[in-house]
Amino acid sequence: MMGEGAWLVAFLVVQRLAELGFAQWNTVRLRAAGAVEFGATHYPLLVALHAFWLMGLWVFGHERPVNPLWLAVFILLQAGRIWVVASLGRRWTTRIVVMPRAVPIARGPYRFLRHPNYLIVILEIAVVPLALGLPLFALVFSLANGALLAYRVHVENAALAWAAGAVAPPTTAANQTLPMKQ
Numbered sequence: 717m718m719g720e721g722a723w724l725v726a727f728l729v730v731q732r733l734a735e736l737g738f739a740q741w742n743t744v745r746l747r748a749a750g751a752v753e754f755g756a757t758h759y760p761l762l763v764a765l766h767a768f769w770l771m772g773l774w775v776f777g778h779e780r781p782v783n784p785l786w787l788a789v790f791i792l793l794q795a796g797r798i799w800v801v802a803s804l805g806r807r808w809t810t811r812i813v814v815m816p817r818a819v820p821i822a823r824g825p826y827r828f829l830r831h832p833n834y835l836i837v838i839l840e841i842a843v844v845p846l847a848l849g850l851p852l853f854a855l856v857f858s859l860a861n862g863a864l865l866a867y868r869v870h871v872e873n874a875a876l877a878w879a880a881g882a883v884a885p886p887t888t889a890a891n892q893t894l895p896m897k898q
Contacts, residue, residue: 769841797836
């Protein structure tokens with residue numbers, strides 16, 4: 717029989733795999749339409765961070781009970797996650813992929829925040845371990861995630877400015893635009 721923590725982590729794994737499938741489908745479609753990817757060099761680090769987070773949650777939390785208050789916060793975050801994905805629709809990916817001259821999304825939570833998805837991820841990285849009674853785990857992964865997201869937000873802002881035609885393509889290797897091929 718699986719403990720409460722195991723059910724929560726299993727849900728996260730299934731959710732993340734489904735999201736990766738949807739993101740890949742959108743990425744392929746965007747590539748075919750001429751999209752450009754920014755910051756591809758840091759994407760494997762992002763994937764690794766989330767994979768280690770999930771594995772660590774399983775190792776340390778699968779037999780733990782789930783705190784109902786933190787679970788309620790997590791459920792609210794899932795509503796926010798759905799709102800973000802629905803607002804971006806076919807433009808939602810886990811990569812930084814932009815269409816040249818595309819108008820940024822300004823509906824849903826994007827009316828209020830420039831990067832609502834990252835706020836949700838920041839909170840999830842902390843809330844899930846807290847729900848499992850793992851405050852040190854929450855702190856360690858929150859710090860690592862914060863460092864990576866600080867860089868990613870910088871790259872994404874540059875990508876959005878480039879897509880809007882406000883700036884020339886970046887020239888640094890980390891921000892270099894990469895023509896997308898199928």
